[in-house]
Amino acid sequence: MHRHAYWALAIVMLLFLAPAQAHHGWVGGETIEIEGTITQVRLGNPHGEVQLDVDGETWTVEVGQPWRNERAGLEEGDLAEGVELRVSGEHARERVLKAEQLWIGEEHYVLYPGRI
DSSP states (O other): OHHHHHHHHHHHHHHHHHHHHHHHSOOOOOEEEEEEEEEEEEOOSSOOEEEEEETTEEEEEEOOOHHHHHHTTOOTTSSOTTOEEEEEEEEEETTEEEEEEEEETTEEEESOGGGO
16 A cells, blocks of 8 residues: 555655646757847746747747846846846747846846756
């Protein structure tokens, strides 16, 4: 009986951990840089997202958690609709970028220092 309970517990743990890893994990994609205008902003946990118009295509840029953005030096209003943004990060999937660093004008913000 104990053996069956062990395997059942292992399967349940895997079922709960797999989605978290898939969503929050870095997939090892190519590092790219894009530039465009912010058209929509949703900041908060588990991470913020901005929609970026890049030459007529909408990209989703995942930025950091609120504490990470603040630690990088971003202030309220920096990531707002109409702001021109240059972003470097991991190309996670079609038109989705996990931001590692970004530039607003001449200001440089590093969200994940260990990844650049």
